[in-house]
Amino acid sequence: MTAIRQAPVGLAPIGPGTHAPGHAARAVAASLGIAFGVVAVLAVLLYLVSALGTTGVAIASVAALVPFLLVLLTIRWVDRWEPEPRPALIFAVLWGAGVAVSVALIFDLGVQIVLSVSGGAPNDFVQAAVQAPLVEESAKGFGVLLLFWINRRHFDGPVDGIVYAASVAAGFAFTENILYFGRVLVENGLGAAFLFTFVARGVFSPFAHVLFTSCTGFAIGMVAERGRGAAAGFGAYLLGLIPAVILHALWNGGLSLAANTIEYYLLIEVPIFLGAVAVVLVVRGRERAITRARLGEYAQAGWFTPQEVALISTPSGRKQALRWADTQRDPRGKKAAMNRLIRDATRLGHARQRLLQGRATIGRTPDEQELLARIVADRTLLTS
Structure with missing residues (x-):
């Protein structure tokens, strides 16, 4: 787990309104x-x-x-x-x-x-x-x-x-x-x-x-x-x-x-439910893909390594990162810091997605530097 790079982002800011009036x-x-x-x-x-x-x-x-x-x-x-x-x-x-x-x-x-x-x-x-x-x-x-x-x-x-x-x-x-x-x-x-x-x-x-x-x-x-x-x-x-x-x-x-409620349930309702499960799996996969794509842009700008993006943007990578935190001194504190880093990096990716879709000014949006500062602070705790 290499330390995050503190280089200029080189990306457009996520937008004003860090403390929106509403x-x-x-x-x-x-x-x-x-x-x-x-x-x-x-x-x-x-x-x-x-x-x-x-x-x-x-x-x-x-x-x-x-x-x-x-x-x-x-x-x-x-x-x-x-x-x-x-x-x-x-x-x-x-x-x-x-x-x-x-x-x-x-x-x-x-x-x-x-x-x-x-x-x-x-x-x-x-x-x-x-x-x-x-x-x-x-x-x-x-x-x-x-x-x-x-x-x-x-x-x-x-x-x-x-x-x-x-x-x-x-x-x-x-x-x-x-x-x-x-x-x-x-x-x-x-x-x-x-x-x-x-x-x-x-x-x-x-x-x-x-x-x-x-x-x-x-x-x-x-x-x-x-x-x-x-x-x-x-x-x-x-x-x-x-x-x-x-x-x-x-x-x-x-x-x-239905003449036979069990048969109706198995032949009609169960396939509908399984179809709904498939839809959920697809949209959850899209959510992960958005995280991976947007964090990949930050990796190109020098804020993450490709290995870090893989850790944060995949379920197996997150489990690996949390297992690593469990092996360190003060595992509870390290795991808390790792969870915060994963959470803030995910928010960073989705905040950037809102920018690309013209939604950066909706609600209270922490700006790019604020989220990156949180990530740097958590990485400092993880590497100390």
């Missing part, structure tokens, strides 16, 4: 957004307790934690290359668990009131295959759109869109599972029916909502990658809703109509 306003907006999400979650929790009882909600919540944690671990794996800010991810989960669920419940209540007044009868299939996909995907996807509008600094492309959408979906599915598990528990107790519902929703379909909403996140992410504005983001939101709603309706309606 940064404080965005921090306040993030705090208010999280607070709003918490209030919405508490309101939904009160509704669930009133409908299912404290014990029912408690047991259902424990069961719902299993698929929820599985999805969160998957999101962390997808997001590990250039992690999104934690407040944004917390907001996304709260939006799904509180706001989106509230919208769906209120809309459903409105439909029931209209049917009661008009003398109409509810149609379970229409509710499952039409109403739920339209309302739920619109509400979940709007949370992703808000992050695009407010958090542009950390919304670089389709991977980020998928991560935010999956986080919203994880929160929504968690609350929805509490509702489903709790209802079964109240009606049938802790027996075979409860176990069947847990296996069906928690084991066979923990990623269903993630798959649906990720379509919207992917569409918004593509617009973000091209540096488009708020109006284009809204257009991408509407466009992404189309596959999201279709897949959601296919899931709900197909399972309701």
Whole structure:
């Protein structure tokens, strides 16, 4: 691990706005957004307790934690290359668990009131295959759109869109599972029916909502990658809703109509899920390629060696670098410094990508010299 070279960069600066005037306003907006999400979650929790009882909600919540944690671990794996800010991810989960669920419940209540007044009868299939996909995907996807509008600094492309959408979906599915598990528990107790519902929703379909909403996140992410504005983001939101709603309706309606639900699941839903996994792997590969290409430009300018670029821009290289840090004196400190170096070098590459796409002035962008100074400081710690 050779020391980083402190030569003139010779590249255009990433841009002004290291301390953009709107940064404080965005921090306040993030705090208010999280607070709003918490209030919405508490309101939904009160509704669930009133409908299912404290014990029912408690047991259902424990069961719902299993698929929820599985999805969160998957999101962390997808997001590990250039992690999104934690407040944004917390907001996304709260939006799904509180706001989106509230919208769906209120809309459903409105439909029931209209049917009661008009003398109409509810149609379970229409509710499952039409109403739920339209309302739920619109509400979940709007949370992703808000992050695009407010958090542009950390919304670089389709991977980020998928991560935010999956986080919203994880929160929504968690609350929805509490509702489903709790209802079964109240009606049938802790027996075979409860176990069947847990296996069906928690084991066979923990990623269903993630798959649906990720379509919207992917569409918004593509617009973000091209540096488009708020109006284009809204257009991408509407466009992404189309596959999201279709897949959601296919899931709900197909399972309701299929003569053999297991066969339908294996022949239709599993291939769709595998296709989605393939898309995620492709866009994650593009994210790594961007890091490698942009850091390669800095290597040409003398800031990195080609070997260092390979270490930072490949998963195996990063593991090798962290293993090296573990063998040094003060391994904890060295590993922390290596993690910071990898993080800042990745941010440097993506900040440069924003410049090349004309997005350097979006949000608070640390300039080139600031990021390089952090990298030099970390390398000093690693070589001392």
